[in-house]
Structures are given as structure tokens and as C-alpha cells.
Amino acid sequence: MAALRALTVAAAVALVCVSAGNSATASAPFAPLPGHRIVAFAADRLWLVLAEDPTTKTGCPEVVLVPSGGGRSRVLTPAGGATCRFGGHFWVREGTRPIGNAIVKALWIVRNGSNALAVKASPTEREVVLARVSNITPDAGPFLGPVVATNWLRLFGDYTRGAGGTLTGGVISGNKRTLWQATGAVLPLGLDDKEHAVSVGADGAISMWHAHGARYGNVANAAARAAAMVDGTVLVMRSGSARIDVRKLGGNFLRSWPIAPGALPLLDADTGAAVYFTPTAVHELNYATGRDKVVARVPQGATLIDAQIEKTYVVYAYRGADDPDGTVVVTAR
Helix, strand or coil: CHHHHHHHHHHHCCCCCCCCCCCCCECCCCCCCCCEEEEEEEEECCEEEEEEEECCCCCCCEEEEEECCCCCCEECCCCCCHHHHHCCEECCCCCCCCEEEECCEEEEEEEECCEEEEEEEECCEEEEEEEEECCCECCCECEEEEEEEECCEEEEEEEEECHHHCEEEEEEECCCCEEEEEECCCEEEEECCCCEEEEECCCCCEEEEECCCCEEEEECCCCEEEEEEECCEEEEEECCCCEEEEECCCCCEEEEEECCCCCCCCCEEECCEEEEECCCEEEEEECCCCCEEEEEECCCCEEEEEEEECCCEEEEEEEECCEEEEEEEEEEC
């Protein structure tokens, strides 16, 4: 059954990056598996992983590994695997991503009622349940996620929310090691290829650290609503103002740039640029010069789900009334 579904996906996918010299800039759309809709994705190198919720009562959450340049895709959630047996949906909340991809190694969070799982898998790695929580309440949790991943490192948050919104918990790797533990800034929202991470607390504080133990600093008044890390540079989308701040690894302020109003609280970065999005447009910001350009717009009536950036391309996903199951597009930088 898994092989049949993989072949079905391969037939449906036409994710072909267009060369920079072409006048066209977008790939053909991706069609999700029958009975599913795209709710999230993650990009790393030449690969994407797509998180697809079932649209039927008997369907399973699906994770599909897609080569961004075209070719055969792979379903990482077999019918008898942990995710399908658990059921439910990918756990998507504002300002978080429920799935991450480290080249071809994925990690995701699914929730069913008051229970949730953190699961990992790859083409050579069967599904492994990394964490399980139960008795989830909307205000206090316990919560799993969000997820970040790149360059073989996969991380997810495991935390509870106390009085006043304070978060307590840690960041756990794909091999079940707790790499960061704190009260305050515990959410893993930014990670670069050198395994530098930036965490954001419920109060907007940020902390910078390394997967192998180094602690670089924290900024209590960063007013962060989202953050990204690239080459040891910290990018912070501010709350209360339409700006992205640029900081050093230790937290020292470098510069700040205005961004489009209405930006949603998700941010990603690769060398030289950050990508953010409003409900209808994807923006690429040169964080050295402040140049901000629109690289994609969605069809009328559609709304963006997410946008991410890699060295050679930007990828985004959207849904709309005419496209309820969602579309993923890869655009050359």
C-alpha cells in the first residue's frame, strides 16, 4: 500500500524549479494525496516534506517527501505506522510549524483529541515515536512542538504553560536528547546549518544557544513574535511593529528594517535573505540592505499557509475556496 501511494504521489507531483534565466518563475502545482489537504511543509536542500491532513473520517495524516527538482516522492507514514494508527491531524498553531525536514529526515507532531505524538522517519528510518503527551488543555498543555530541522538536526519543543503565560520545558532532538531547558524562552523557532538555535518565549524574550551545549546570550526585551537563524545571525520579527531586527549571535542589536504590515508570525532565512509573508504575498528581505521585494502572490481568494527559503529557491503553500486541498509552489531565487 505504501509503495502504491508513493507512485500515486510521484504521478501527481510536478515540482520543477525554474531557472533564474527564465521569464517564468513558478513551478507546476503539487496535488495532495486523494482525500487529503496540505496543512504544512518544511524545506531543506533539495527536498520538501509535506504534511497532509485527512479530509475523510477514515483517512490518516500523511507525510510525503518530495524532491524539489522533480522525481519520485516517498510517503513516510505507512498504513501500519505510528502516525496512521494514532490518527488525528497535524498540530498547527499560530506562529508554529508542526513539521521539520533535515535533508531527508523528517520530524512531525500530530494531535488526536487531548493526546499528541512527536514522530520521526526518513526513507531509511521507520517511524519512531519520540514523545507522547496526554490530557492536553488549551491553556496549560502539555504541548509538543513547534518543530525545526536542518542539515540532519531535528528539534521539537516539549513544554507546559504556567500562570501568566510562562513557558516551562525544553527542546528535544531527534535522538531524544534534551538540548535546551528553561523557563521562559523554550520554543525552538530558529536553527541554522551550523546548529545555532534561537528560542522565543511567550513574553517575546529570545535566547541563543548551540546544539552541542554553548549558550550565547539572551535578550529579555526583544519583543519577538517569530525568529530565524542563518550563519550565526539572528533575525527577529517584532510584535507591535512591522519590523525585522537583525542581531548578532550573542544578542547584540545590529539594525532593523521595516516590513509589510500584516505579516504573519512565521519567518525563515537562508544566506543573505529572510522570507516572510502576509495573507496574500510572499516577501524576500535582504537583511543586509533592507531591500524588500514581493516574490509571489497567491490567486484571488486564496490565503498563504507558509513560506520558506533555501539557497536556490523559495517555496510557499496556499489554500482557497477554489483550492481547498492546497497548492505548493517552488520558485527560483
